[in-house]
Amino acid sequence: MIYNSKKIINSKIEHIVFRSLVFIIISLFAEYIIWKRITLNYQFQINIIILSIWILLVELVLSFKRMFKLHPINYWSSFLIPLTFNILYNLFIFKYLNIYFVNSILSTLIITLLIDYESGILSSFIFSVYFGLIYGFDVKFTIALFIPSAIIAIISKKIMRRIEIFLPFIIGSLVQMLCFYILDLSDTTYDYAGLFVVYFFNTLITMGILPFFEYITRVYSDIGLLELGNLNNPLLKKLTLKAPGTYYHSMIISNIAESAVEHIGGNTILARVGSYFHDIGKTWKPSFFTENQKNQNPHNKISAKLSSLILNNHVTYGQELAKKYRLPILIEDMIVQHQGTRIKQYFYKKYYDETGIYDKEMFKYPGPIPQFKESAILMICDVTEAMTRSMPDLNVNDLTEKLDDLIQSLFFEGQLDDCGLTLKELQMIKGRIIRTIMEMNHKRIKYPKIDQKNLRR
Numbered sequence: 001m002i003y004n005s006k007k008i009i010n011s012k013i014e015h016i017v018f019r020s021l022v023f024i025i026i027s028l029f030a031e032y033i034i035w036k037r038i039t040l041n042y043q044f045q046i047n048i049i050i051l052s053i054w055i056l057l058v059e060l061v062l063s064f065k066r067m068f069k070l071h072p073i074n075y076w077s078s079f080l081i082p083l084t085f086n087i088l089y090n091l092f093i094f095k096y097l098n099i100y101f102v103n104s105i106l107s108t109l110i111i112t113l114l115i116d117y118e119s120g121i122l123s124s125f126i127f128s129v130y131f132g133l134i135y136g137f138d139v140k141f142t143i144a145l146f147i148p149s150a151i152i153a154i155i156s157k158k159i160m161r162r163i164e165i166f167l168p169f170i171i172g173s174l175v176q177m178l179c180f181y182i183l184d185l186s187d188t189t190y191d192y193a194g195l196f197v198v199y200f201f202n203t204l205i206t207m208g209i210l211p212f213f214e215y216i217t218r219v220y221s222d223i224g225l226l227e228l229g230n231l232n233n234p235l236l237k238k239l240t241l242k243a244p245g246t247y248y249h250s251m252i253i254s255n256i257a258e259s260a261v262e263h264i265g266g267n268t269i270l271a272r273v274g275s276y277f278h279d280i281g282k283t284w285k286p287s288f289f290t291e292n293q294k295n296q297n298p299h300n301k302i303s304a305k306l307s308s309l310i311l312n313n314h315v316t317y318g319q320e321l322a323k324k325y326r327l328p329i330l331i332e333d334m335i336v337q338h339q340g341t342r343i344k345q346y347f348y349k350k351y352y353d354e355t356g357i358y359d360k361e362m363f364k365y366p367g368p369i370p371q372f373k374e375s376a377i378l379m380i381c382d383v384t385e386a387m388t389r390s391m392p393d394l395n396v397n398d399l400t401e402k403l404d405d406l407i408q409s410l411f412f413e414g415q416l417d418d419c420g421l422t423l424k425e426l427q428m429i430k431g432r433i434i435r436t437i438m439e440m441n442h443k444r445i446k447y448p449k450i451d452q453k454n455l456r457r
Helices: 001-035 040-062 066-068 072-096 106-116 115-135 139-156 162-182 189-217 222-228 234-242 246-264 267-279 303-325 329-337 345-355 373-390 396-413 423-441
Strands: none
Touching: 001 040, 001 072, 001 115, 001 139, 040 106, 040 115, 066 072, 072 106, 072 115, 072 303, 106 115, 106 139, 106 162, 115 139, 139 162, 162 189, 189 222, 189 234, 222 267, 234 246, 246 267, 246 373, 246 423, 267 329, 267 373, 303 329, 303 345, 329 373, 373 396, 373 423, 396 423
16 A cells, blocks of 8 residues: 555656656747747746746646546646647747737637636646746736636636637737736737737637647547537447437436536536447447347346346446547546446346355446546436336336435445535435426326317318
8 A cells, every 4th residue: 555655656746747847848949949049047047937836836736626636647638738839839929920919818718628717727827927937027928918818718618619719819809908008018009909810810720729639638628528419429320220228218318417417516518428428338239238128138048147247348348439439538437437336236136046146246337436426427317217217107206215215325335435426416416306307207188089080171
C-alpha cells in the first residue's frame, strides 16, 4: 500500500513537471520569435511568475475536480492543448499583426465547452498573465485581456448549438474594446476594428477545430454530444437492426435518466446520450437478453457460468466498441459502470441449486462501480425500467416501494459509494423517476366500437 502511494505521488509529480516544461519551452520560443534572442534574466523572471501561478493555482484547483481525477490524461490534454495552441497562435499575432489584436476567445471557448467554465476562467487567467508579462509586465494589459475572457467563459457554459458561439464573440470583443479604452491602452479606430475582425476569425476557427479536439481527447462538449446522439449514428443503427428490444429499452431509459439528472442539476445531455449507448455491447448475441427474446430463452440450454460470462461480455464488448469508435470517455465509463459490480442473482442462485456452491466472484459484473452522478443515475434507471416490465399493474405505491428497496440495495451493496450522490439527491431522483415512469405509462381511455358505416363521410 505504501509502495503504491509513493508510486502515485511520483507519477503526479512527473506529470506536473512535464506540464511545467511546456511553459518553459513556450517562454523560450516566445522570446526568440519576438526579439530574436534568449536571455537568462528574462526567462527566469517570466517563468518564475508563470510557473508559480500554474503550480499554486491551476494544478491545485484542477486536481480537485472529479473528472481530472478519473481521466487525468484526457482532461489535462483538453485543458493544456487548446491553451498552448492559443498562446502560440497569439504570439504570431503579437509579432506580425498588432499587440492589441491578442485575445483568448479560442482557448477560453474550447476549454469551457469541453470541461467547464471554471476551467475556462483559469485558462484565460494564465493566458492573460502570459501576455501581460510579454507586453512588459503590464498589469493593465493583463486585466484588459482577463475581464472579457472571464465573461466569455461564464456566458459560454450553457452553449448547446454552434450558432450560440457568436454571443460570446460579440460580447467578448465589445468588452475588450471597452477595457482598452477605460485603461487607456488604445483609442485608435484601427486597433478596435482589427480586434473585432480577429475575434470573428478566431470564433470561426473555434467552431472548426472543436470537433478535432473532441476526437483527440475524447472529452466532448454538449454540442459534440448532441451530434453524437443523432439516431442515425452507425452504432445506434446497428443496435436498431440487431437488438431492437435493447434499442427501445435504451430510448425509454434516456427519458427517465435525463429527467432525473435535470432535477439535481447534472449534465442532462450526457445522461441522454450515455443512455443511448450504454447497452451497445448487446449487439453481440442479442438473443441472450430478455428484451430481445421472442420464444425460447437460450440460457436454459447452457450452464449458469457460461450465462454469466455472456452477460459480462455485453459490458466488455461495449467498451471495445466505445474505444474503436472513439466515443466520449465518459460514455465509455457509463457503459462499463452501469452494472457496477453487482451479482447476477438469478444465475448465482441457479448455480447454487445445481452445485451447492456459493461463488459471488464468478457472478459479478466486471465493474467498476459508478464514479460520477450521471453514471449512477443510469444504473438506477436501468434496473428500474427492467423492474417495471415485470409489474402487471403499475401504480405509484408499488413502484415507490420497489424503488426504495432497489436504492437501499444498491446503497448497502456499495454500488453508490464513489459516485458523489447525496441522500438528499437520491430522494429527489427517486421522486422524479417515479413521476416520469407514471407519465410515460399513463392509461388511455377505451375507445368505443362504432360501426364503420356511421364513420363514412
